[in-house]
Amino acid sequence: MSTTVPPPPKKVNRIGLEVLNYKGSKTTLCAGCGHNSISERIVECFYELGVEPWTIAKFSGIGCSSKSPAYFLGRSHGFNGVHGRMPAIATGALLANRTLLGVGVTGDGDTASIGIGQFIHMVRRNMPLIYVIENNGVYGLTKGQFSATADLGSTLKTGTVNDLPPFDCCALALRWGATFVARSFSGDKKQLQAIIKTAIAHNGLSVIDVISPCVTFNDHQGSTKSYSYMKEHESMLHELDFVPYYEDIAVEIPEGEVREVEMHDGSHLRIRKLHRDYDPTNRLAAATLLEEADARGEVLTGVLYVNTSKPTFLEQLDLVDQPIATLPESKTRPSRAVLDQVMEELR
Amino acid sequence: MEHTFAVSIGGAAGQGVATPGNIFARIFARRGLHLNAYNAYQSIIRGGHTFLTIRTGPERVNSFGDRIDLLIPLNQDTMDRHLGLLGPGAAVVYNGDTVKPGAPADGVQLCPLPVSQLTKNSRNKVEQNTLAVGAGLSMMGIGFQPLAEVLTHQFKKKGEAVVAENIEVARSAYDYASSHFQPFARPLPMTDSRKAVLTGNMALAMGGAAAGVKFYCAYPMSPSTGVLHWMATHARKAGIMVRQVEDEIGVVNMAIGAAHAGVRAMCATSGGGFALMTEGLGMAAMIETPVVVIDVQRAGPSTGVPTKTEQGDLWQMLGAGHGDYPRIIVAPTSVLDCFKVIPEIHNLADRFQCPGIVLTDLLLSEGTSSVDSADLDFDVEIDRGDLITSASSNGTNGYKRYLFTESGVSPRAIPGVPGHNHTVATDEHMEDGVLISDEFTNPIKRRAMMEKRQRKTAGIEAAVAPPALIGPADADVTLIGWGSTAGVIEEAREILTEEGITANQLQIRWIVPLHGDAIVEILKRSHRTILIENNYSGQFARYLRSETSFVPDGYIRKYDGEPFMPHHIVDAVREQLAGQITMSVPMHEITV
Ligand SMILES: Cc1ncc(C[n+]2csc(CCOP(=O)(O)OP(=O)(O)O)c2C)c(N)n1
Ligand code: SF4
Ligand SMILES: [Mg+2]
Numbered sequence: 001m002s003t004t005v006p007p008p009p010k011k012v013n014r015i016g017l018e019v020l021n022y023k024g025s026k027t028t029l030c031a032g033c034g035h036n037s038i039s040e041r042i043v044e045c046f047y048e049l050g051v052e053p054w055t056i057a058k059f060s061g062i063g064c065s066s067k068s069p070a071y072f073l074g075r076s077h078g079f080n081g082v083h084g085r086m087p088a089i090a091t092g093a094l095l096a097n098r099t100l101l102g103v104g105v106t107g108d109g110d111t112a113s114i115g116i117g118q119f120i121h122m123v124r125r126n127m128p129l130i131y132v133i134e135n136n137g138v139y140g141l142t143k144g145q146f147s148a149t150a151d152l153g154s155t156l157k158t159g160t161v162n163d164l165p166p167f168d169c170c171a172l173a174l175r176w177g178a179t180f181v182a183r184s185f186s187g188d189k190k191q192l193q194a195i196i197k198t199a200i201a202h203n204g205l206s207v208i209d210v211i212s213p214c215v216t217f218n219d220h221q222g223s224t225k226s227y228s229y230m231k232e233h234e235s236m237l238h239e240l241d242f243v244p245y246y247e248d249i250a251v252e253i254p255e256g257e258v259r260e261v262e263m264h265d266g267s268h269l270r271i272r273k274l275h276r277d278y279d280p281t282n283r284l285a286a287a288t289l290l291e292e293a294d295a296r297g298e299v300l301t302g303v304l305y306v307n308t309s310k311p312t313f314l315e316q317l318d319l320v321d322q323p324i325a326t327l328p329e330s331k332t333r334p335s336r337a338v339l340d341q342v343m344e345e346l347r
Numbered sequence: 348m349e350h351t352f353a354v355s356i357g358g359a360a361g362q363g364v365a366t367p368g369n370i371f372a373r374i375f376a377r378r379g380l381h382l383n384a385y386n387a388y389q390s391i392i393r394g395g396h397t398f399l400t401i402r403t404g405p406e407r408v409n410s411f412g413d414r415i416d417l418l419i420p421l422n423q424d425t426m427d428r429h430l431g432l433l434g435p436g437a438a439v440v441y442n443g444d445t446v447k448p449g450a451p452a453d454g455v456q457l458c459p460l461p462v463s464q465l466t467k468n469s470r471n472k473v474e475q476n477t478l479a480v481g482a483g484l485s486m487m488g489i490g491f492q493p494l495a496e497v498l499t500h501q502f503k504k505k506g507e508a509v510v511a512e513n514i515e516v517a518r519s520a521y522d523y524a525s526s527h528f529q530p531f532a533r534p535l536p537m538t539d540s541r542k543a544v545l546t547g548n549m550a551l552a553m554g555g556a557a558a559g560v561k562f563y564c565a566y567p568m569s570p571s572t573g574v575l576h577w578m579a580t581h582a583r584k585a586g587i588m589v590r591q592v593e594d595e596i597g598v599v600n601m602a603i604g605a606a607h608a609g610v611r612a613m614c615a616t617s618g619g620g621f622a623l624m625t626e627g628l629g630m631a632a633m634i635e636t637p638v639v640v641i642d643v644q645r646a647g648p649s650t651g652v653p654t655k656t657e658q659g660d661l662w663q664m665l666g667a668g669h670g671d672y673p674r675i676i677v678a679p680t681s682v683l684d685c686f687k688v689i690p691e692i693h694n695l696a697d698r699f700q701c702p703g704i705v706l707t708d709l710l711l712s713e714g715t716s717s718v719d720s721a722d723l724d725f726d727v728e729i730d731r732g733d734l735i736t737s738a739s740s741n742g743t744n745g746y747k748r749y750l751f752t753e754s755g756v757s758p759r760a761i762p763g764v765p766g767h768n769h770t771v772a773t774d775e776h777m778e779d780g781v782l783i784s785d786e787f788t789n790p791i792k793r794r795a796m797m798e799k800r801q802r803k804t805a806g807i808e809a810a811v812a813p814p815a816l817i818g819p820a821d822a823d824v825t826l827i828g829w830g831s832t833a834g835v836i837e838e839a840r841e842i843l844t845e846e847g848i849t850a851n852q853l854q855i856r857w858i859v860p861l862h863g864d865a866i867v868e869i870l871k872r873s874h875r876t877i878l879i880e881n882n883y884s885g886q887f888a889r890y891l892r893s894e895t896s897f898v899p900d901g902y903i904r905k906y907d908g909e910p911f912m913p914h915h916i917v918d919a920v921r922e923q924l925a926g927q928i929t930m931s932v933p934m935h936e937i938t939v
Contacts, residue, residue, distance in 0.1 A: 025781065053768070054763065054764075054765045054766070054768050055763060057608075057762045057763070058770075062773070069770070070770065070781060075768050076768055077762035077763065077768050077769065077770070078768075078769070078770030078771065078772075078780075079604075079607065079634075079762075079770070079771050079772075080770065080771070080772035080773055080774065081600065081630060081773060082600075082626050082627065082630050082773050085596060085597075085600040085626075085627065087597075088592065088596070088597040088598075088600035088601040088604060089600045089601070089603060089604035089607075090604060091601050091604060092562065092564075092600065092601035092602060092603065092604025092605035092606075092607075092608070092612070093604040093605060093607055093608040093762065094604075094608075095562065095588055095590075095601075095604075095605060096561070096562060096588075096604070096605040096606075096607075096608035096609060096610045096612075097608040097609065097761070097762065097763055099763065100608070100762055100763050117593060117594070117597075118593070118596070118597060118600075121592075121593045121597065317588075319588075323608075323609075323763075324561045324562070324588060324610050325561075325605075325608045325609030325610045325736075325761060326609060326736050326737070326761075327561070329559065329729055329731075331586075332559030332561060332611070332729070333556060333557065333559050333725060334556050334581075334584065334585035334586060334587075334725075338581075338584045338585055339556075339725050341584070342553065342556075342581065342585075343543060343720055343723070346543035346544055346545050346549075346718075346720075347373075347376065347377065347541055347542075347543055347544070347720075
């Protein structure tokens with residue numbers, strides 16, 4: 001009789017993959033950097049939902065935040081572009097292959113400073129893409145200068161005062177066409193998970209602005225993107241639960257307490273109302289909420305807006321189902337009939 | 348080109364110069380005649396002066412030439428500016444009611460049309476143009492039927508009444524000319540091969556279709572916009588994804604994103620837009636994604652002269668982007684070549700996974716030329732290089748995107764292929780692609796990766812044939828040109844030969860790879876070398892010297908915004924051969 005104990009069965013997700021398949025290489029970011037927590041949430045969400053890693057394409061620009069795709073989804077495809085240009089790169093790639101699940105990770109400098117033009121144009125396109133802004137109010141990688149999301153009057157470690165008002169990427173996204181807009185905090189594991197999972201289920205552009213403190217350059221007194229500032233000023237809109245499509249939602253919920261939004265793939269976002277009467281499908285109301293919170297000096301977090309009916313860029317273009325990137329060579333050129341017509345125009 | 352005939356039509360922009368131009372072009376091409384057209388215009392949508400010259404003949408027409416046979420001034424301004432260009436045997440056809448001729452040179456025939464009398468039955472206003480076409484064709488000895496056909500084609504969308512009216516006035520002018528004006532000395536012949544007529548920009552776009560381009564994006568910029576127009580017009584039918592993007596930074600990044608995902612992608616711009624693309628181009632080189640960018644040169648610097656031509660962007664292309672990287676640069680030599688070059692450069696960019704640049708200019712891109720339809724080959728070979736688009740297993744098989752190879756080319760898997768996931772990064776990377784720029788403080792790794800990329804240049808050079816000398820081997824002078832000047836230099840050589848000066852020609856099409864050794868081998872046998880280019884500083888001369896130490900004997904340059912005409916080159920060559928001068932900058936006589 002053998003006395004060896006069989007190893008405990010490995011924990012796998014619903015497609016039989018261990019969490020290892022969703023991890024990346026070891027982070028080289030500073031210990032305590034908010035970006036690391038966001039990477040962990042991304043790993044958990046894709047693992048728990050059982051997304052095939054090789055169908056995911058990660059996109060990023062340049063910055064500490066943009067480096068982070070190396071630290072999650074190591075079995076997915078990755079594209080580290082140039083500073084501020086990820087929106088166009090992702091658009092091109094996803095137009096060429098619509099079957100890829102795009103995940104963009106960027107910083108506040110990458111998006112709101114150098115890349116604001118590309119960002120707004122991407123928002124306008126409502127391209128299906130998860131776009132996570134790791135917002136620390138500074139350029140971490142270049143050693144802590146203010147970015148365009150730094151609050152008016154906030155200070156650098158050196159005491160330098162920021163003299164311009166910030167861009168609110170959520171407000172911009174809301175106004176110009178993103179169909180899923182949320183703000184979160186890297187320190188809020190549960191909320192951020194629910195938001196990322198909902199974004200995975202969403203068909204359209206998801207803009208997620210995550211306050212993600214830079215412990216090295218912007219976590220001091222006078223910063224409005226520090227851990228302590230967030231502890232004091234975060235105002236949660238609601239509590240969120242995400243119920244994936246393959247799970248039973250039969251649990252009865254008392255009318256009025258919970259609002260459910262059905263996502264494109266049949267998943268559900270459950271919003272438990274806290275202290276505010278809130279309709280996540282009302283864009284104007286969301287904009288007003290943001291303005292009001294701003295005036296009160298609060299950082300409002302949660303799902304600000306969901307629109308599950310607006311056509312995406314792909315639908316609007318009436319693109320063929322098969323990715324144009326993998327058409328057989330015989331289909332890459334116009335047909336004989338079209339060419340004949342083209343030649344006729346020239347005579 | 349023994350027998351050619353040139354018609355020039357001038358007027359204010361918006362006066363409809365294009366329509367008679369198109370009608371002439373169509374009739375010539377349908378008679379199997381070749382043609383070459385150049386439109387000198389100003390950057391004003393309405394009101395600026397436009398001067399279109401169409402030159403035709405039974406043989407290939409290499410330039411718009413030196414001589415105008417028929418001038419059609421649509422307004423007084425054109426008459427005043429350009430009558431002086433006409434010599435003996437030429438004629439000017441104009442509206443005798445509104446335009447007054449000046450004093451023409453001896454032997455120039457004045458042909459006033461009594462327009463109000465000829466159009467008294469019609470209600471349409473723009474017909475003076477159709478009248479002039481009718482009169483002109485009659486004098487060229489071309490029957491009326493072809494004009495009736497073309498007018499029917501041209502106006503059929505506007506209804507039968509408009510067609511009938513146009514044919515009627517054209518007929519009256521045709522008949523009037525037959526009985527009142529002297530026909531031209533040599534009637535235009537016919538050949539039996541109908542030609543296709545297209546601009547360089549159309550040819551570039553069609554070349555894209557032939558190359559299997561599936562993604563085209565652009566931000567409009569003269570003189571490259573014609574490519575976007577063709578693409579946008581034919582997008583649906585031809586199955587090409589065509590997008591107008593917010594700016595050229597977006598354009599190049601989107602094209603690279605698409606190319607990276609596996610399609611053939613292309614974009615076109617002019618110098619200013621190209622400047623915005625350079626960071627992206629370096630990215631394509633670093634991540635080793637093929638992308639083709641067309642730069643249609645116009646007179647710079649800055650926004651410069653948007654409607655004028657120049658060969659002034661060469662060093663911008665050579666130096667585009669920071670750092671060292673393999674690139675391919677080609678300068679097509681004719682409208683037909685604009686078509687041919689696109690599949691060629693896509694094949695090379697795909698094989699060597701690097702950016703490809705096509706360098707044309709306003710002269711070529713907006714110029715019109717006839718082409719034998721059979722030369723537009725849509726079945727050219729497509730070579731995607733070492734491209735992995737599918738895999739059966741999704742195991743981790745150790746795929747390395749930037750595998751060190753002897754050729755420097757590593758098999759390229761597109762995103763989404765199971766078992767071939769990888770990261771591409773603009774930071775320096777290792778064979779597996781992982782972004783670990785910190786590690787590239789390691790000089791051994793950095794050096795190895797740099798050398799891997801640069802090894803591709805040898806392969807690129809071997810894949811492209813060196814340039815060859817055209818014309819007699821033992822000539823008095825060798826004329827060196829690059830890109831769009833091919834046709835005008837060829838014509839200048841013909842004229843020089845008639846005058847007793849033999850000239851051969853070295854026309855450079857591939858800028859990178861240059862094949863410097865082969866060029867020197869050719870040029871060292873020349874008795875005398877003159878380098879001709881359409882810019883101020885001799886950009887190609889400087890490039891040739893930097894690559895080969897070769898210094899030609901003389902230079903002919905032009906930087907007034909207009910292209911060379913054959914006589915500019917002929918006169919300069921004659922002068923340089925006779926005397927001491929080594930630098931000629933010909934004056935352009937036609938001003939708009
Ligand atoms: C065109 C260009 N300009 C400047 C830089 C230098 N640079 C690298 S990262 C960065 C700012 C990154 O800030 P952010 O996006 O907020 O990322 P973080 O490091 O804060 O996560 C800058 C300015 C660059 N890489 N490219
Ligand atoms: S510098 Fe700031 S943003 Fe960059 S890794 Fe360190 S903590 Fe994070
Ligand atoms: Mg930042």
